[in-house]
Amino acid sequence: MKRWVTVKLQPSKEHEKALFELAQATAIIWNRLNYERLKQFKEFGKIDFGTTEKEAYYSFKNWVGGLITSLNA
Template identity: 75%
Template sequence: MKRAVIVKLYPSKAQEKILFKLAYASAIVWNKLNYQLLKQFKEYGKIDFGTTEKEAYHEFKDWIGGSTVQQLTRKNALWPTSR
């Protein structure tokens, strides 16, 4: 059984702006990863998650932080099988 913890945030206007920027950046990284994986699959018939993760890490680490990029790439690699 999975446990869920629900938290209500009351950010200030400045914090809210930062959170929206982080969410927007995360969506861009997620979509870029999906596009790269789709291109790899169409071109080679297989997907290399390791190379894709490294490329995304180096491309986006300065924008949203390396650990965030790592978490997004690993979650993206598990997404089709986690349903």
């Protein structure tokens, strides 16, 4: 049996803006990561998920960390 809970967020205007920016950043990172993996697959015929994940993490950690910090404020 599966169980889930539905939660309705009621953020303030500034939290709403920060959540929107975080969602937008997530989409950008996801697309960039998929593009890098596609290039890797076309070049080598396989994907090294660990390497692409680490590259994405180090490329975007300061950007996303700043967004999360502003969300917690």
